[in-house]
Amino acid sequence: MTQIFTVTDLNERIKERLENDPRLHDLWAGGEVSNYVNHRSGHRYFTLKDHDSQISCVLFRNTGVRLGFELQDGQNILVFGDVAVYRPQGRVQLIARGIRLDDGQGLRYLQLEALKKKLTAEGLFSLERKRQLPRFPERIGVVTSPHGAALRDVLRIIGSYPARIILSPARVQGDGAEESIALAIRALREKTDVVIVCRGGGSTEDLWCFNSELVARAIFECDSPVISAIGHETDVTIADYVADVRAPTPTAAAKMAVPDMQELKAALVQSHARMARALWTVLERKKENLDYLQRQVSARRMYSLVADARQCLDWMGERLVVSQMETLQATKSRLEHAYGRLAAVGPEATLRRGYAIARKSNALILNSKDVQPGDVVELILAKGRLKARILETEEEYSG
Structure with a gap:
């Protein structure tokens, strides 16, 4: 009969086989450090x-105290140790008993730094190009895996906010993830007011596609x-540098994308209360003015106003007649004075002072040459008229 192993028995057998292989003990392995964690233990x-x-x-604490330098992601190192199996997870691992730095940084780290410099020079990380998030978005695009926890977190936070959620699915790790994410982002062109590009936690290798x-x-x-x-929050990728806003987690991104509904409701309640108080104040003032006017237009007051108006009218009439x-x-x-002067x-x-007006044929005689001896002329006096005949003329009057 075929022997059936439990998972524990199977892992134990693998552990024994690997750990008893002398070729997997006291060996040196070289490579690049990633996913480095200094545990609190x-x-x-x-x-x-x-x-x-x-x-x-894994570098255990009693061995790590003799390391002499601090490990960092991207370092090239040489590790001396033994291959072992962590039985609870069936994971093959290298138990480090000694580590030393190799020359230079790891290739992937250098490539990442070179890409950062290139994109910085082109202005992709520039703060001046960062755009403000809309206060009340109506269309929210989400680029992530349709099966991941990140999408569930985003939908849970957005909740009842009345926006249209447009999922643009993408592979967020593994082969082809870079192309899938880029296509998913471009598929949302002219369809959204804001876009969330997200995925849950993972190793550096899992997140590396976002450094593309x-x-x-x-x-x-x-x-x-x-x-x-x-x-x-501790994972920072090229995508974070280019994005308009970086959120530490998908949950935080959803909170940034939409206003808090509770805060909106509270603000609406406060606005309603302020409007009610303002309206009540206006109504109270109107009522006070109405009460004042009612007091002012009483019958007794009106009689008094009419009497005052009549007296004023009489006085104004008298003033008008006198004026x-x-x-x-x-x-x-003025007319008499003008008549006197005229x-x-x-x-x-x-004429009343003894002068006379001499006329000949209805024409005034102003010069002695205007008449000849024997001419008949008319003399107009202050009272009456005379007809006279010219006996003699002189050019100059000697008095």
């Missing part, structure tokens, strides 16, 4: 990787503000 966990493979490593130039340019070219929420009389008298005086210079006053 004092043990240090990291991944050692090259172009094609990776292996988990392809993803960075897709975010940069997006026509809506982009919120990045990649992994946990008219004064005006007529002044006009009469009479003083008129011909009648001159």
Whole structure:
């Protein structure tokens, strides 16, 4: 009968086989550090990787005190130790008993730094191009795996906010993830007011697709503000640098994308209360004015106002008559004065002083040459007229 192993028995057998192989003891392995964690227990966990493979490593506390330098992601190191199996998880790992630095930084780390410099020079990380998030978005795009916890967290936080959620599904780790994420972002063009690019936590390798130039340019070219929420708060990727806003987690990204409904309701309640108080104040003032007017227009008050108005009208009538009389008298005086001045210079006053007006054929005689001896002329006196004949003329009057 075929023997059936329990998982524990199977892992135990693998552990015995590997740990009893002398070729897997006291060996040196070289590679690049990633996913480095300095645990509070004092043990240090990291991944050692090259172009094609990776292996988990652990440096226990009693060995790590003699390390002499601090491990960092991206370092090239040489690890001396033994291959072992962590039986509860069936994980092959390298138990480090000694570590030393190799020359230079890891290839992937150098590539990442080179990409950062390139994109910085092109302005993709510039703060001046960062866009403000809309206060009340109506269309929210989400780029993530349709099966991941990140999407559930985003939908839970947005909750009852009345916005249209547009999911643009993408692979968020593994082969083809970079192209999938970039295409998902571009698929939302002209369809959203804000875009959330997110995924849950994972190792550096799991999140590495978000360090892609392809993803960075897709975010940069997006026509809506982009919120990045990649992994946990300590995970920072190229996508975070390019995005308009970085959120530490997908949950935080959802909170940034929409206003808090409770705060909105509280603000509406406060606004309603302020409007009610303002309206009540206006109504109270109107009522006070109405009461004042009612007191002012009482019958007794109206009689008093009418009596005052009648007295004022009588006084104004008297003033008008007096003013008219004064005006007529002044006009009469001016006319008499003008008549006197006109009479003083008129011909009648001159005639009354003994002068006469001489005319010939209804024409005034102003010069002795106007007549000849024997001519008949008319003399107009102050009273009456005379007909006279010219006996003699003189050119000059000697008096």
